[in-house]
Amino acid sequence: KAGVTQTPRYLIKTRGQQVTLSCSPISGHRSVSWYQQTPGQGLQFLFEYFSETQRNKGNFPGRFSGRQFSNSRSEMNVSTLELGDSALYLCASSLIPGRDEQFFGPGTRLTVL
Amino acid sequence: AQSVTQLGSHVSVSEGALVLLRCNYSSSVPPYLFWYVQYPNQGLQLLLKYTTGATLVKGINGFEAEFKKSETSFHLTKPSAHMSDAAEYFCAVSGDNNDMRFGAGTRLTVKP
Numbered sequence: 001k002a003g004v005t006q007t008p009r010y011l012i013k014t015r016g017q018q019v020t021l022s023c024s025p026i027s028g029h030r031s032v033s034w035y036q037q038t039p040g041q042g043l044q045f046l047f048e049y050f051s052e053t054q055r056n057k058g059n060f061p062g063r064f065s066g067r068q069f070s071n072s073r074s075e076m077n078v079s080t081l082e083l084g085d086s087a088l089y090l091c092a093s094s095l096i097p098g099r100d101e102q103f104f105g106p107g108t109r110l111t112v113l
Numbered sequence: 114a115q116s117v118t119q120l121g122s123h124v125s126v127s128e129g130a131l132v133l134l135r136c137n138y139s140s141s142v143p144p145y146l147f148w149y150v151q152y153p154n155q156g157l158q159l160l161l162k163y164t165t166g167a168t169l170v171k172g173i174n175g176f177e178a179e180f181k182k183s184e185t186s187f188h189l190t191k192p193s194a195h196m197s198d199a200a201e202y203f204c205a206v207s208g209d210n211n212d213m214r215f216g217a218g219t220r221l222t223v224k225p
Contacts, residue, residue, distance in 0.1 A: 107156055
């Protein structure tokens with residue numbers, strides 16, 4: 001069974017631009033969560049989607065948004081990029097939201113210049 | 114809402130020594146508890162999890178953790194550290210509203 005895949009793996013953008021990251025969950029998993037990981041802040045929860053509905057959202061500004069498609073694939077978008085958005089963005093999928101093991105992708109490393 | 118506190122952002126042990134990584138949680142409902150490990154430039158992978166039943170949980174790579182309700186703790190241990198254990202470790206809790214929350218992580222260094 002294929003694992004969680006994230007594309008692209010690496011991305012370099014400049015301030016003010018926007019970016020879209022993609023996540024394909026494990027087949028059969030309908031829950032997808034997104035996290036931002038930085039050396040200073042650790043692992044911060046962004047949002048979780050289940051069956052195309054946003055189930056939960058972390059404490060991030062509205063520049064961060066996401067969506068989930070009918071095939072459970074998910075995208076997250078960051079608009080008007082800031083230097084502080086440089087981070088590793090991790091996607092995780094699970095069978096059951098919240099109460100089940102999450103399977104993580106390798107992440108997308110975003111660098112904002 | 115539930116939360117997780119990992120005591121010690123960095124832990125250093127000698128090879129062959131006991132590994133102890135501390136995790137305390139809060140939850141208003143019986144929690145599910147998890148430990149994940151992250152190796153450099155990789156995503157997180159599950160080490161072990163507690164849902165219900167036996168409070169001592171054994172995981173991969175010789176790690177185990179004990180759920181202590183009275184102490185609201187779920188500390189991770191390994192009797193003898195190996196160089197390959199060097200990584201970042203995350204404790205997570207799922208409780209209120211089935212929301213998963215991660216701790217800040219503990220970076221484990223293993224000295225030869």
